Amino acid sequence: MLKFLIRRLVQAAATVLCVLTIAFFLGRASGKPGALLLTDGATAEQIDQLNETLGFNRPLLAQYVDFALGVFRGDFGSSYRNPSIPAIELVAERLPATVSLALTSFVIGVVLALAAALSIHVFRSRKLRALFIWGGSLRQSVPDFFFGVLAVLVFSVVLGALPSLGFTGPASYVLPVMTIATGQFVLYVRLLDSALTEQSSQDYVRTAYARGKSHGAVVATEMLPNALLPVMTMAGLNLAGLLGGAVIVEQVFAWPGVGEVLINAVSQRDFAIVQAGLLVVALMFVVVNIVVDVLYSVLDPRVRLS
Amino acid sequence: MFDKSADDGVLLRVKNLVIVSEGPDGDVVIVDDVSFEVRLGEVLCIVGESGSGKSLTMLAVMGLLPAGLRVDSGSIELRGRDLLKLSENELRAVRGREIGMIFQDPMTSMNPLRRVGSQLAEAVRLHQRGLSRRDALARVYELLRSVGVPQPETRAKAFPHQWSGGMRQRAMIAMATANDPVLLIADEPTTALDVTIQSQVMDSLASTREKIGSAMVLITHDLGLAAENASRIAIMYSGRLVETGDVADVFRQPGHAYTKGLLASVLTGSRERAYAIPGSPPSPRDRPGGCAFAPRCPLAQGRTRCQEEVPVLRPLANGTLAACHFAEELLANESMLELSS
Numbered sequence: 284m285l286k287f288l289i290r291r292l293v294q295a296a297a298t299v300l301c302v303l304t305i306a307f308f309l310g311r312a313s314g315k316p317g318a319l320l321l322t323d324g325a326t327a328e329q330i331d332q333l334n335e336t337l338g339f340n341r342p343l344l345a346q347y348v349d350f351a352l353g354v355f356r357g358d359f360g361s362s363y364r365n366p367s368i369p370a371i372e373l374v375a376e377r378l379p380a381t382v383s384l385a386l387t388s389f390v391i392g393v394v395l396a397l398a399a400a401l402s403i404h405v406f407r408s409r410k411l412r413a414l415f416i417w418g419g420s421l422r423q424s425v426p427d428f429f430f431g432v433l434a435v436l437v438f439s440v441v442l443g444a445l446p447s448l449g450f451t452g453p454a455s456y457v458l459p460v461m462t463i464a465t466g467q468f469v470l471y472v473r474l475l476d477s478a479l480t481e482q483s484s485q486d487y488v489r490t491a492y493a494r495g496k497s498h499g500a501v502v503a504t505e506m507l508p509n510a511l512l513p514v515m516t517m518a519g520l521n522l523a524g525l526l527g528g529a530v531i532v533e534q535v536f537a538w539p540g541v542g543e544v545l546i547n548a549v550s551q552r553d554f555a556i557v558q559a560g561l562l563v564v565a566l567m568f569v570v571v572n573i574v575v576d577v578l579y580s581v582l583d584p585r586v587r588l589s
Numbered sequence: 590m591f592d593k594s595a596d597d598g599v600l601l602r603v604k605n606l607v608i609v610s611e612g613p614d615g616d617v618v619i620v621d622d623v624s625f626e627v628r629l630g631e632v633l634c635i636v637g638e639s640g641s642g643k644s645l646t647m648l649a650v651m652g653l654l655p656a657g658l659r660v661d662s663g664s665i666e667l668r669g670r671d672l673l674k675l676s677e678n679e680l681r682a683v684r685g686r687e688i689g690m691i692f693q694d695p696m697t698s699m700n701p702l703r704r705v706g707s708q709l710a711e712a713v714r715l716h717q718r719g720l721s722r723r724d725a726l727a728r729v730y731e732l733l734r735s736v737g738v739p740q741p742e743t744r745a746k747a748f749p750h751q752w753s754g755g756m757r758q759r760a761m762i763a764m765a766t767a768n769d770p771v772l773l774i775a776d777e778p779t780t781a782l783d784v785t786i787q788s789q790v791m792d793s794l795a796s797t798r799e800k801i802g803s804a805m806v807l808i809t810h811d812l813g814l815a816a817e818n819a820s821r822i823a824i825m826y827s828g829r830l831v832e833t834g835d836v837a838d839v840f841r842q843p844g845h846a847y848t849k850g851l852l853a854s855v856l857t858g859s860r861e862r863a864y865a866i867p868g869s870p871p872s873p874r875d876r877p878g879g880c881a882f883a884p885r886c887p888l889a890q891g892r893t894r895c896q897e898e899v900p901v902l903r904p905l906a907n908g909t910l911a912a913c914h915f916a917e918e919l920l921a922n923e924s925m926l927e928l929s930s
Contacts (some may be wrong), residue, residue, distance in 0.1 A: 366602055487699050490692060493692075494685040
């Protein structure tokens with residue numbers, strides 16, 4: 284276990300370094316930011332002068348070496364728009380909003396899907412399956428940005444019941460969480476339903492019935508743990524995606540999260556913030572992947588971490 | 590229609606059982622009008638090729654037919670009570686308590702995520718609600734020890750994949766017999782095991798059965814296993830019972846050409862080559878009218894009665910019941926198969 288964790292952490296560090304390197308070169312390939320910082324009337328000399336001051340005229344490799352050395356010291360540089368605050372801090376202060384939104388949405392989406400999939404199988408009901416999969420697919424076929432706007436229209440504008448923008452208190456969670464959770468719902472229902480269907484014809488399930496076990500208990504304690512295994516990988520990838528910032532939903536609801544700051548930084552070629560933001564995204568993916576692997580070994584005794 | 594004198598000793602009576610498969614083009618009859626009985630404490634062997642309906646017949650007794658299959662008509666009486674009329678809750682009290690079942694493949698018959706001991710303890714506690722976890726485990730150790738599992742205390746903590754196939758099947762025997770059922774159903778219990786341990790597991794099953802005094806239905810395609818373990822035998826072909834009787838009678842002088850072919854297909858010291866019944870069994874969908882075995886039967890060649898009229902089981906001079914219009918010819922001509930092959 285310990286050996287496994289150490290090896291995975293080393294791998295994770297390498298992965299993050301790769302992501303940062305790619306982010307660095309792709310960012311630089313998109314051009315120099317000088318022109319974007321100055322007004323439209325700025326001359327070429329002024330732009331060049333600014334790029335020179337900010338260090339963007341130096342050889343690419345020299346810039347990279349500086350950047351890489353900084354990374355090892357934990358220094359990701361600072362935004363040239365706001366040089367007094369390190370870029371990593373600007374991203375980090377947005378992290379709680381993103382993580383809380385991601386976790387809440389994820390848990391609610393998964394719990395709803397679990398309840399739906401279990402009810403389909405406990406009641407052996409084709410009607411319930413049709414209802415959940417059709418309903419969920421209908422919701423999924425509406426893009427999140429459109430659904431979000433509709434939700435704001437109904438709940439904030441017409442009913443006036445919920446805040447539509449920003450973060451003003453717990454009620455602010457409702458609309459963005461509803462948008463993300465219902466959007467992912469059908470994905471998990473489909474995965475769980477097909478995994479449970481596959482398990483239902485397994486020999487060990489028949490053995491459990493032959494012991495005299497009730498159908499509900501067979502579904503919940505025999506089939507479900509086995510059905511969760513294949514779903515976990517997919518769920519992990521989704522969660523990591525959300526933790527890296529649900530960019531569209533954060534934009535729609537002006538949610539003060541990582542996704543929003545990352546999008547703005549990209550359009551302004553604010554390289555330091557883009558790199559710090561991508562570090563967060565990469566970290567989320569590697570951490571969630573390690574957690575999923577550990578969960579596998581906890582759930583499935585046949586899996587050995589080595 | 591059967592021996593009436595044994596009525597009071599009958600444990601399980603299956604009468605005119607019809608199992609159908611529900612398909613888009615209508616139902617297909619899989620098990621066709623099967624009737625047999627199991628008497629208290631006896632071992633009945635059901636023999637037949639794969640797909641002959643022997644496993645499905647016994648799964649119907651458990652109320653565990655796979656999805657898409659259902660009992661169309663007939664009755665299944667256990668100690669006079671029709672199991673087909675029971676509710677799901679009432680059936681649960683029968684499964685694992687009155688009837689224990691052992692399945693073919695011990696590698697897949699246990700939940701891979703749960704400890705063997707916990708699955709066995711559950712079998713005990715499902716039918717003895719008041720029993721504590723500790724007492725249930727003590728019973729599990731006792732059961733495992735009695736089926737020949739060494740160090741049950743440590744092994745019970747292991748997961749199924751850490752057990753060998755033979756040991757797992759012993760655990761399945763322990764599970765099926767946990768509540769001293771009156772009837773055991775063993776569905777090809779040794780088919781999936783290495784030849785070297787088949788007889789050990791069979792011995793363990795036989796001695797456990799004797800200890801608790803239950804009756805057993807042994808499903809197999811191994812006639813040797815039937816000869817060693819059963820008192821009576823029932824032969825199935827294409828979803829129908831073609832012959833049934835005491836093992837000694839059936840083996841001495843079979844009353845059905847299919848039984849005779851099966852017996853001749855076993856390699857013995859007295860024959861150089863095993864006999865092979867020509868052709869292959871029909872799928873239930875294409876089952877011929879009349880006798881299902883007619884296309885492969887040396888007696889049926891050129892006879893329209895075999896093609897038109899389904900034969901019913903009837904008592905014969907050899908002491909067995911067989912479903913054949915011309916069984917007497919077979920009994921009169923002992924060397925029939927050898928001549929025709």
